[in-house]
Amino acid sequence: MEESILQPLAQFGAAGLMGLLWIIERRHSSQRERELSEAHARLIDERTALREVLGVVRDNSAAMAAVREGQDRLARACEQVAGELRRCRALDRRSLDQAG
Numbered sequence: 001m002e003e004s005i006l007q008p009l010a011q012f013g014a015a016g017l018m019g020l021l022w023i024i025e026r027r028h029s030s031q032r033e034r035e036l037s038e039a040h041a042r043l044i045d046e047r048t049a050l051r052e053v054l055g056v057v058r059d060n061s062a063a064m065a066a067v068r069e070g071q072d073r074l075a076r077a078c079e080q081v082a083g084e085l086r087r088c089r090a091l092d093r094r095s096l097d098q099a100g
Helices: 003-009 013-099
Strands: none
Touching: none
C-alpha cells in the first residue's frame, strides 16, 4: 500500500483502519474484475476458434466421405471392366477352340 495513503488514514484510528481495509478491498476487487473480464474475453476468442476448427473438421469429414464414395465407384467400375475382360477372354478361347 502506498505510504501517502497510510499516514492520513492512521490519524483516524479505527475509522482510518476501516477506510484502509475498504480501499484495499476495492483495489483487489477492481483487479479481480479486470482479470475476470480478460478471462471472459479469452473464452469468447477460444469459442470462436473452436467453432472454426469444428467447421473445418465437418468440411473435411464431408470431403473424406466424398472421396470414399468416389473410390467405391471406381472400384465397382474396375470390377466391371475386369469381368468384361474375363468374359472377352473366355469368348476368345472358345473361338480359338472352335477354329482349331
